[in-house]
Amino acid sequence: MDIRELLAGKLSEEELRKVKRAFDIIGDIAIVEIDESLREKRKIIAEAIMKVHKNVRVVCSKAGPVTGEERIRPLEIIGGENRTETIHTENGCRFKLDISKVFYTPRLANERMRIARQVREDEVVVDLFAGVGPYSILVARLAKPKLVYAIDKNEFAYHYLLENIKLNKVEGRVRAFLGDCREVVEEQRIMGVDRVIMNLPKQADHFLDVAFKIVKNGGMVHFYYFLREEELFEGAFKIIQREAGRFGRRIEFLEARKCGELAPGVFRVVVDFEVNP
């Protein structure tokens, strides 16, 4: 049954029209956007969601935008159990995480698989903004990389990253580091790597220098960024070209695509490029 059908009689026609049918489910937690005018009805809406989606045990409403370097969104629990930790399954991997303390979106599942399928045996991969490990762990499980360096500065993300490495039995293939990626690559003397994943679309441009420093000739970079419709994809190409020039590297753009819409007319994009001398 549809959520709006369940709520008919409890909400007015006008209110029903404002109930969003689409929302993310992470593990057994639903994350919904509730119109301010429906605030008083949020518990009834949460009950309806749990009736329709039998696997949902917690309903949270978005209480603000994703902000800060750690990319966390404030949330309010509006129904079900009083917790924000869950285990989410994606592409056959299991990720334990607390949705109130770390970034996670299930909307990148296909994109993560697209990247993992490109990884060849014995590659060294660096995931500069690893979060709880959805790229690093999938790469380690699906391909046979020599090593994946997974870095994150959020201590909660790092905590779950360590747990998820064990949960998915990839201890030998993924090494996790807590800290700023620029500092970690210096300290660990990471260089000459085959592939760099840069999933920090809000600020990835500030870290292109790190990517150019560590990627080997013939290596690949996956650069995520936010662009408005009118900037597709030149807005990203220009920034990458400029940074490549500063490092005396030549680049070849291999693919550019949208992988999500952040707001009307604003897209998450990914640009794959190969780096050469």
Ligand SMILES: C[S@@+](CC[C@H](N)C(=O)[O-])C[C@H]1O[C@@H](n2cnc3c(N)ncnc32)[C@H](O)[C@@H]1O
């Ligand atoms: C958009 S999230 C992506 C996380 C993960 N790749 C995913 O797909 O779920 C970006 C992550 O980068 C981390 N981060 C931000 N700035 C960082 C930095 N300078 N060094 C390392 N990690 C950083 C944040 O804590 C956050 O977990």
